[in-house]
Amino acid sequence: MDVLNEAFGWLRGVVWLGLGLLALWAVVWLVRYLRASPMERVSIRQAIRIRWGWKRLARMCGLSVTDKMPSALASIATADGKQPKPRVLVPALKVTPDAFGVKAWATCLPKVGLAEFQKATPYLADAWRMARVSVLPGDKPGQVMLRGVRVDPLITPTVHVPTGRPPEECVKWELGVDEYGMPVFVPLKEVPGVTMGGLPGFGKTSCVNRLVCDWAPSPAIQFIFFDGKVSHAYEGDYADLVQRAFEFCGDDPEEANKKLKELVQLRRARSASIRRLLGVKNMWHVGPSEDWPLVVVVIDEAHTYFRDHKGSDPATKRLAALAADNARLVEDLVKKGRSVGFLTLLTTQKTTGDAIPTFIRDVCPVGLSFAQKTADAAVAALGDDIREWPDASPVTLQDPAYVGVAVMSQHGRPGFVRIRTPYVADKDADRVAEATTHLVHHPARLLEKLTGRAVVDLTKDAPEPPSMAA
Known part of the structure; x- marks a missing residue:
């Protein structure tokens, strides 16, 4: 009797423990649901x-898929020598909600893999009440990831608030989210240049602002701005960020020529001393x-x-x-x-050869384009493949709803x-720039400290540009 009472006592303890864990899970789930935004609550219910x-x-x-081979347990449980019924197997599914919709990870089965899921996406979108569903290979072999969006992320404006902390991964450009709400980033390690085109007011400068704000807290990155829209640093879109730059140049092509020559001198000085100072021929082998x-x-x-100015005067x-020298x-x-x-990041309205010479544009491996007016402008920005x-x-992004939406090739x-x-608010850009002003150092001065000699004369006037024949 004592043993029986002890067993019942142990069983009651297990039941109460289970009920307690269930209650705890319900409380956690309820708190999570109440703290979620209205959009996230809809996704949780979905x-x-x-x-x-x-x-x-x-x-x-x-x-x-139908499995006609009975399991060992089914064979034992079946009486009178009858054949067990075939089992219908369904991929296991794990679902996670977010503001735009849901993410789901499914385990593949024989004859039910990536192709079958992709073929079924229209039916899944209708059944799940989603605007669209995409399927991509999962993080693990034998797994697929399904992404369903209830609202179109492309027409849902978003705001980025910089943390003011150094980036966790050096030179990773976090651009935003794609049409399925998935984060998009571009690793800029070993990348020499980026081109960006688009109509005025459609988000080019804001996109660059986000990059500068995210990278500004890192002492291993220095900035120089050339802004062809304004004449002075306190004007234009970079007025809030200019205090984080070691140099600024307005729309004066002669001043730009001087500063570009200083940068080329710095490039040559770095090339001459990199092996002696860093022990490598490529800075990216050790990182900035x-x-x-x-x-x-x-x-x-x-x-x-x-x-390219035309005229004989x-x-x-x-x-x-x-212009030719620049x-x-x-x-x-x-x-x-x-x-x-x-x-080097170059932005312009149309990345055609007259705006960015092709001998520069075609060696920049990363290209983005915001809204464009013509197909030729889209081809200039993204290449001939965009026609396909x-x-x-x-060209389809000219609607005001697509301000801030860019197109780029998939890596x-x-x-x-x-x-x-x-969108990055001006007050946030100013806050980050002001907090990181102490990190500003001219790269030429830093190299002088390492080499013990002057590498760039930052005080002399710009030399005369080469003359052009009539």
């Missing part, structure tokens, strides 16, 4: 419906550092500095000579600066991806 109805829906969509930072050269409205000839200097930075730590993907063309996969880039 996720519950998806889990409950998955086994039936999977069979209806052809995402199941506070003493040898990555120099990010932002050239906004690049056509201001490269425009002396003033026009001088402008044409400056293009030559930027070509030097893009083609020869990668291994010594230069990254008309649904992704930036490692064919086709193009559309990206909703977030």
Whole structure:
């Protein structure tokens, strides 16, 4: 009797423990639900419906397989020598909600793999009440990831608030989210240049602002701005960030020529001393550092500095000579600066050859385009392949709802991806720049400390540009 009472006591303890854990789970789930945003609550309810109805829906969509081989337990349990009924197997599904919809991970089965899930996406979208569903290979072998979005992330404006902390991964450019709400980022390690095009007011500068705000807290990165829209640093889109830059240049092509020549001198000095100071021929083998930072050269409205002026009067000839020399200097930075730590970002409205010379544009491996007016402008920004993907063309982004949406090629996969880039408020940009002003150092001065000699004369006037024949 004592043993029986002890067993019942132990059983009651297990039951109460189970009820306690169940109550704790219910409280956690309820708190999570109440703290969620209204959009997230809708997604949570959708996720519950998806889990409950998955086994039936999977069979209806052809995402199941019949196993005619009985298990050992079924064979033992079957009496009178009858053949056990075949089992219908359905892929296991794990669902996670977020603001845009749900993410789901499914385990593949024989004859139910990636292709079968992709074929079933229209039916899944209808059954799950989603705008669209995509299927990609999962993180593990034998797994697929399904992404269902209830609202279109491309027309849902987002805001990015910089943390003010150094980035966890150096030179990773977090752009935003794609049309399925999935994060999109571009690793810019070993990348010499980036081109960005798009109509005025559609998000080019804001996209660059996010990069600067995210990277500004790192002492291993230094910035220089060339803004072809304004004449002074306190004007224009970079007024809040200019205090984080070691140099700023306005729309004067002669001033730009002087500063570009200083950068090329710095590039040459780094090339001459990199093996002795870093022990490697490529800076990326050891990564940027506070003493040898990555120099990010932002050239906004690049056509201001490269425009091919036509005319026979002396003033026009001088402008044409400056433009040609500026293009030559930027070509030097893009083609020869990668291994010594230069990254050049060029933005303009149309990345055609008259705005960014093709000998510069075609060696920049990363290209983005916001809304464009013509197909030729889209091809100039993204290459001829964009003609084969008309649904992704930036020509379709001219609606005001798509302000902040860019197109770029998908790394490692064919086709193009559309990206909703977030807005960074001026007050946040000013806050980050002010908090990181103490990190500003001219890379030439840093190199002088390492080498013990002057490498760039930052005080002399700009030399005369080459003359052009009439």
